[in-house]
Amino acid sequence: MIYLDNAATTKPCEQAIKAAEDAARSCFGNVSSLHRLGIESEKLMNSAKKTILKKLGLQGEIYFTSGATESNNLAIRGVADAYKRRGNKIVTTAMEHPSVARTMDYLEKLGFEIVRLSPKDAIDNFEQYIADNVTQDTILVSCMAVNNENGFKVDTEKLYRLVKNANSETVVHIDGVQGFCKVTLKGDLISLSGHKIHGFKGIGAMYCADKIRFTPLVYGGGQQKNLRPGTEPTELIASFEAAVKAYPTDLTHYKELNGYLRDRLSKMEDVYINSPDNSVYNILSFSVLGVRSEIMLHSLEEKEIYVSSGSACSKGKISSVPDAFGMNSERADSTIRVSFSMETTKEDIDALCDEIENGISRFRRTKKCRRK
Numbered sequence: 001m002i003y004l005d006n007a008a009t010t011k012p013c014e015q016a017i018k019a020a021e022d023a024a025r026s027c028f029g030n031v032s033s034l035h036r037l038g039i040e041s042e043k044l045m046n047s048a049k050k051t052i053l054k055k056l057g058l059q060g061e062i063y064f065t066s067g068a069t070e071s072n073n074l075a076i077r078g079v080a081d082a083y084k085r086r087g088n089k090i091v092t093t094a095m096e097h098p099s100v101a102r103t104m105d106y107l108e109k110l111g112f113e114i115v116r117l118s119p120k121d122a123i124d125n126f127e128q129y130i131a132d133n134v135t136q137d138t139i140l141v142s143c144m145a146v147n148n149e150n151g152f153k154v155d156t157e158k159l160y161r162l163v164k165n166a167n168s169e170t171v172v173h174i175d176g177v178q179g180f181c182k183v184t185l186k187g188d189l190i191s192l193s194g195h196k197i198h199g200f201k202g203i204g205a206m207y208c209a210d211k212i213r214f215t216p217l218v219y220g221g222g223q224q225k226n227l228r229p230g231t232e233p234t235e236l237i238a239s240f241e242a243a244v245k246a247y248p249t250d251l252t253h254y255k256e257l258n259g260y261l262r263d264r265l266s267k268m269e270d271v272y273i274n275s276p277d278n279s280v281y282n283i284l285s286f287s288v289l290g291v292r293s294e295i296m297l298h299s300l301e302e303k304e305i306y307v308s309s310g311s312a313c314s315k316g317k318i319s320s321v322p323d324a325f326g327m328n329s330e331r332a333d334s335t336i337r338v339s340f341s342m343e344t345t346k347e348d349i350d351a352l353c354d355e356i357e358n359g360i361s362r363f364r365r366t367k368k369c370r371r372k
């Protein structure tokens with residue numbers, strides 16, 4: 001099996017599996033309990049928070065959530081509610097994950113002014129374009145660090161600086177899911193997810209800088225400062241920490257694989273790279289013109305090669321990302337997204353490219369036969 005769909009989800013690493021098992025066996029106390037078992041669970045949680053903050057290189061608080069969908073909702077709806085008296089405008093982008101985009105639709109219905117900016121309108125300096133749209137009544141800027149469908153990268157340190165220069169009161173939220181452990185992230189609020197970095201599904205986090213306020217989404221027993229109540233899942237938290245610790249820091253392997261794949265694709269007729277130049281190395285999107293994504297995807301699947309037709313979350317739904325990057329429908333309909341892990345090899349890329357070439361000639365032959 002060749003798994004090239006790591007932007008959808010990753011295989012849990014051995015360290016994460018072991019950490020979850022150890023916690024389930026020996027650290028099962030309730031973080032809120034006053035006895036020794038509770039204190040041990042609290043220690044485990046605090047250690048995980050420290051590890052995540054260290055990886056981010058930031059100071060502040062970590063709130064554990066069920067995943068980045070919840071973190072995005074918590075950050076955006078939480079800030080909108082907490083700061084609504086200060087202003088009514090939110091600036092975001094047209095390439096966001098549905099967990100951000102649908103939350104923005106919801107806030108729009110409540111009366112917030114939502115400005116959605118497309119990378120195609122300022123691909124070379126998107127950070128400046130976003131900041132140029134920030135006005136005195138902008139309470140929030142929400143932007144992803146790395147696009148999940150094509151790897152396009154936003155310089156979040158630059159974005160943060162420019163937004164604060166435009167309005168120091170504007171809160172900056174970053175959907176850091178695809179960037180965490182791969183690029184530097186900077187924001188007042190940052191959404192993270194365990195299963196994209198070889199941790200488990202069902203655990204995520206929201207980083208929050210000091211002095212940033214947000215209203216909780218749910219009410220309960222007062223856990224996590226009352227801002228995200230519910231008994232903390234220590235097993236999942238332990239697995240998240242282990243995955244963060246295990247994630248490699250030297251990512252040159254991705255760069256090499258990316259260069260190798262681009263090189264092979266450049267020799268194929270009718271194959272076009274969709275990922276903008278400024279993209280992370282572990283995600284590469286391309287189109288095989290004339291072959292619909294699903295057809296190519298299932299043809300690769302027959303050889304046990306797993307890729308994506310765009311993003312797993314957009315299954316059956318039309319994604320806004322191609323339009324945000326100015327792609328025409330022919331190219332959008334034939335998109336293939338390949339996303340690597342550290343286990344991906346050049347041999348995997350060769351097998352993928354050989355099968356794409358086989359697929360292209362097979363589809364061409366079939367078309368010719370049909371025309372006859």
Ligand code: PLP
Binds near residue numbers: 008068070144146193
């Ligand atoms: N944001 C981005 C950019 C993503 O790629 C994803 C998942 O695909 C999410 C948010 C949602 O994360 P989760 O699956 O943890 O809810």
